[in-house]
Amino acid sequence: MRVFVASLATETNTFSPIPTDRAAFEGAFYAPPGTHPETPTLCSAPLVAARRRARTDGFTLVEGTCAWAEPAGLVARDAYEGLRDEILGQIRAALPVDVVLFGLHGAMVAHGHDDCEGDLLARARAIAGPRAVIGIELDPHCHLTPAMVAAVDLLVTFKEVPHTDFAARADDLVDLALRTARGEIRPAVSVVDCRAIANFMTMRQPGRGLVDRIKAMEGRDGVLSVSVVHGFPAADVPEVGTKVVVVTDGRPEAGRALAARLAHEILDFGADRMPSMPDPEAAVAEARRIDGVGPVVLADRWDNPGGGVAGDSTFLVEELLRNPDLPAAAGALWDPVAVSFCRSAGPGITMPLRFGGKAAATSGRPIDATVTVTAVTDDLVVPFQESRVSLGPAAAVRIGSLDVVLASGRAQTFHPAVFTELGIDLAAKRVVVVKSASHFHAAFAPIARAVIFVNCGGPYPPDAAKIPYTRIRRPIQPLDPHPGLADFP
Numbered sequence: 001m002r003v004f005v006a007s008l009a010t011e012t013n014t015f016s017p018i019p020t021d022r023a024a025f026e027g028a029f030y031a032p033p034g035t036h037p038e039t040p041t042l043c044s045a046p047l048v049a050a051r052r053r054a055r056t057d058g059f060t061l062v063e064g065t066c067a068w069a070e071p072a073g074l075v076a077r078d079a080y081e082g083l084r085d086e087i088l089g090q091i092r093a094a095l096p097v098d099v100v101l102f103g104l105h106g107a108m109v110a111h112g113h114d115d116c117e118g119d120l121l122a123r124a125r126a127i128a129g130p131r132a133v134i135g136i137e138l139d140p141h142c143h144l145t146p147a148m149v150a151a152v153d154l155l156v157t158f159k160e161v162p163h164t165d166f167a168a169r170a171d172d173l174v175d176l177a178l179r180t181a182r183g184e185i186r187p188a189v190s191v192v193d194c195r196a197i198a199n200f201m202t203m204r205q206p207g208r209g210l211v212d213r214i215k216a217m218e219g220r221d222g223v224l225s226v227s228v229v230h231g232f233p234a235a236d237v238p239e240v241g242t243k244v245v246v247v248t249d250g251r252p253e254a255g256r257a258l259a260a261r262l263a264h265e266i267l268d269f270g271a272d273r274m275p276s277m278p279d280p281e282a283a284v285a286e287a288r289r290i291d292g293v294g295p296v297v298l299a300d301r302w303d304n305p306g307g308g309v310a311g312d313s314t315f316l317v318e319e320l321l322r323n324p325d326l327p328a329a330a331g332a333l334w335d336p337v338a339v340s341f342c343r344s345a346g347p348g349i350t351m352p353l354r355f356g357g358k359a360a361a362t363s364g365r366p367i368d369a370t371v372t373v374t375a376v377t378d379d380l381v382v383p384f385q386e387s388r389v390s391l392g393p394a395a396a397v398r399i400g401s402l403d404v405v406l407a408s409g410r411a412q413t414f415h416p417a418v419f420t421e422l423g424i425d426l427a428a429k430r431v432v433v434v435k436s437a438s439h440f441h442a443a444f445a446p447i448a449r450a451v452i453f454v455n456c457g458g459p460y461p462p463d464a465a466k467i468p469y470t471r472i473r474r475p476i477q478p479l480d481p482h483p484g485l486a487d488f489p
């Protein structure tokens with residue numbers, strides 16, 4: 001058996017001012033054949049999973065290119081097409097192939113391509129042939145499109161938000177694909193379209209219970225896999241929205257019925273699907289009132305670089321500067337210019353510094369302060385589950401009782417190492433501000449007195465009902481009254 005695996009992934013926020021070019025992939029993660037490390041990045045997990053199975057199962061694994069760009073704005077057409085054609089050429093050279101696996105994000109939008117993954121998969125199908133098993137792993141914050149579904153035999157998404165299970169779901173995908181290629185199962189993919197933008201978190205109810213029930217369904221009654229596509233609201237493309245995917249062993253009607261039942265459950269979540277989110281002033285006041293050990297973590301949910309925005313907004317830093325008695329830390333703010341100034345000055349130097357508040361009107365005002373540089377590094381590397389994430393050259397600066405981490409690379413604050421690698425003791429802080437919507441949670445929760453999600457108003461569009469879509473397929477909730485479930489495609 002011959003198995004090909006590659007990965008091409010980013011999440012495109014079409015409202016973001018930050019362009020995504022070839023250098024954005026090469027700077028974030030670019031591994032041509034044979035160079036992928038043993039640890040997976042988020043979306044390249046199928047390659048690592050396939051390697052492990054190749055050792056035990058004895059098939060021939062052909063590794064293609066894996067590339068990831070930190071989420072940002074529209075992808076340059078030549079960047080997408082160049083990477084696409086690189087991977088398609090690798091499939092052509094690997095023929096004949098029995099299995100083709102892709103680690104995708106599923107929300108890549110390029111100039112001239114609304115549906116990059118649909119385009120890539122249709123072309124891969126044409127090359128690999130109708131009998132090859134094509135399987136994909138997606139981030140649940142994707143746009144599942146008819147072209148994608150038409151081209152594949154298998155699809156699984158991460159189940160957890162935050163995505164703590166990307167490696168486990170890659171194992172699921174590889175296992176199902178091998179069983180399909182051996183003729184042990186005949187997967188049928190059934191999709192129901194919720195006709196809603198209905199994202200939720202799985203670290204809290206009611207999403208937690210739904211995921212636990214879904215997991216218990218797999219492997220029983222012919223159900224091979226169940227995935228919820230939450231959708232990625234920050235993109236003005238037709239297929240934005242929430243969908244439920246059930247893969248059965250040759251039972252598409254039963255799969256569709258189960259998907260419809262789960263879709264109704266998700267629609268019934270109502271306002272509980274997301275936590276309440278105070279503004280910066282109310283959030284800091286609330287943090288002062290909470291007793292206990294360890295810092296209160298304030299998550300700047302709408303300035304999360306993982307959602308394609310800059311991660312340089314200053315609203316929470318301004319609020320902390322209005323509370324100078326409060327021992328606090330904030331990070332990581334994206335500001336390569338300020339980092340370069342700090343690295344030139346070096347640790348121990350006190351100097352005037354302007355930082356943050358640059359990328360967009362929604363970033364707020366830059367901070368002008370006299371800071372002491374407390375630490376610098378050539379490369380701030382932090383863990384996220386099995387992955388290692390680089391924030392590039394970085395610096396820590398102190399203003400009174402506030403420590404701020406500035407980074408040259410855009411990445412969300414996945415882990416306390418963002419602070420501790422630069423010598424900041426979080427146990428001594430009352431408040432820690434992180435730039436992350438949810439992926440911080442697994443690593444910060446064990447040290448946090450409490451977690452508060454903060455609404456700073458943007459730049460990620462905080463209210464789906466108010467996003468200025470022009471191209472989304474209507475009707476869809478919450479822009480319109482709910483039109484009922486729809487078959488898909």
Ligand SMILES: [Zn+2]
Nearest residue numbers: 139140141163
């Ligand atoms: Zn995601």
